[in-house]
Amino acid sequence: MKAFTVHQGVVAPMDRANIDTDMIIPKQFLKSIKRSGFGPNLFDELRYLDEGQPDADNSGRPLNPDFVLNQPRYAGASVLLARENFGCGSSREHAPWALEDFGFRAIIAPSYADIFYNNSFKNGLLPIVLDEETVDRLFKETEANEGYQLTVDLENQKVVTPSGEEIAFEVDDFRRHCLLNGLDDIGLTLQDADEIKAYEEKRRASSPWLFA
């Protein structure tokens, strides 16, 4: 998992509540044998005017010009601004996989669905909770200023606006620690590598037949 310390990027505003995981990545793409490559089909039904198929070439598909990510001013966006209950619906880990694969590193919204919130941390994507009023203000600033960027500082738990305003946010210590250090469950377990090796040596001595 990529570590997350400080990130600065263009903000894309998705002015809609209850964005569910089906919208984030529709079901036909779950047949994939991969965990990567979902980026081109992120928000597939909102983003294109036709129905997407797994493994199909998306380059010639008609784009929905009204969709926020298709607007040139938001090209290269890496911070997603959204409304409440983002990521509701199924538990598919494909949702954060798709957001991350597209290039998003952080999301800012007033609230998230639990499972999505959890899954995001496992995949190097930082979901930030800010109060509704602040989110609303950020929407206005983003829309008013082309190329609007935010700086997300996880170390110091703050979002910094172009004018230098600092907005504090909360995040659970343990998750913050994992993300700052790029540790997923596996990374964490590997911190105990010496203990695993010691156990393994003991086991090799007592049950040599378990080792080829």
Place this chain on the structure above:
Amino acid sequence: MAGKTLYDKLWDQHVVKTREDGTALIYIDRQLLHEVTSPQAFEGLRIAGRKPWRLDANLATPDHNVPTTVLERKSGIEGIQDPVSRIQVKTLDDNCDHFGINEFKMADKRQGIVHVVGPEQGATLPGMTVVCGDSHTATHGAFAALAHGIGTSEVEHVLATQCLIQRKMKNLLIKVDGELGKGITGKDVVLHVIGVIGTAGGNGCAMEFGGSAIRSMSMEGRMTMCNMAIEAGARVGMVAFDEITAEYVKGRPFAPKADQWEQAVAAWSDLKSDDDAEFDKVVEIRAEDIKPQVTWGTSPEMVTTVDGTVPTLEDAEDDVERSGFTRAYEYMGLKPGQKITDIKLDRVFIGSCTNSRIEDLRAAAEVAKGRKVADSLIQALVVPGSGLVKAQAEEEGLDKVFEEAGFEWREPGCSMCLAMNADKLGSGEHCASTSNRNFEGRQGYGGRTHLVSPAMAAAAAIAGHFVDVREF
């Protein structure tokens, strides 16, 4: 202080570290891999630039998607008709080649259903922790191993760290004492158990099967029982180590060799619950009470005896069960009070990780010998669990017995157990199946599954409807 259960012992032996939040890092001795739940795990390793922690702890084989006809198998992976299946099987090969994991590929004689292959190779051994991205991993607990199914993220976690983060479960003992009647198998016992405790009866528990009926049961029968522990809600099923276990394991390719054998058996001999061990729950069952079982509904707990009837709404315990019954009558096309022996069958499937081992095939062949599959049947399939089971059966002439009776003799794989390949039920068709799940659509869209033992399935194929194998 009270003694330890088998589960307590296996757990204690595998704790690498206990964490403050009550979770423990558990060491995994064996991981089995198949094509459906492993691709994203391997992909994860690749993206993170990680390597498998210990190659020799892993063993892979494709099973869910592989075709079972000689014709489709002949041209290898390229011959697999369904493109999605083809890619999944090919991906497993590529991943195993890339990472250096031992795989029995589709054309290998040793290929088969992971839960048949592991024990058959001695890759499942007493005292091990065994995991696989598949809920029926409980099967391996028959060897006094701690075995459970895991998700794809956990498959990756085990590949990378050889460990799993776990919380300890509760201890549940299913004690089956007495002598099983003629024609009664592990399948009947476990279906009976599920009927008694329900599909949630084992939730949060490691389920040990004990008692004199289990002690005298073959390894095949024990595997069938542990396989279906998950159908009773338990992620783990287990049977204590004994002579029968040792006898089965001895001489298998991955089993301890000459000098280590004695040492291993000595270590394994303690793999049983102490006499004074305390279980959180004990369910006692009398072996003599068990008759041949047939499921009538869409959950394994909707089970009755072959001489019984489809239950009526009055038999339901509460409103939730009543509405479940009503939905099941509708889906299964059955009437309350209807005799089980009156259910007409369209197909018969003998196979799956529950019942596709040599003993299962022998039991079915014994019934089929010299008889003919009913004309009313569309298809009767026999799908051995592995290439080696197939070879053994052919050596004993069982394939001929089946073919002469009108059964189709297939190549090994999961096949009609979950219909991920071409072997499927048509909508509305009734099937006597030796598999483990009778959920709606499990064996094909609209298909109606009745779970039974191999001998019961063979007898049903001959009669065209369910019959009591004890009188057959």
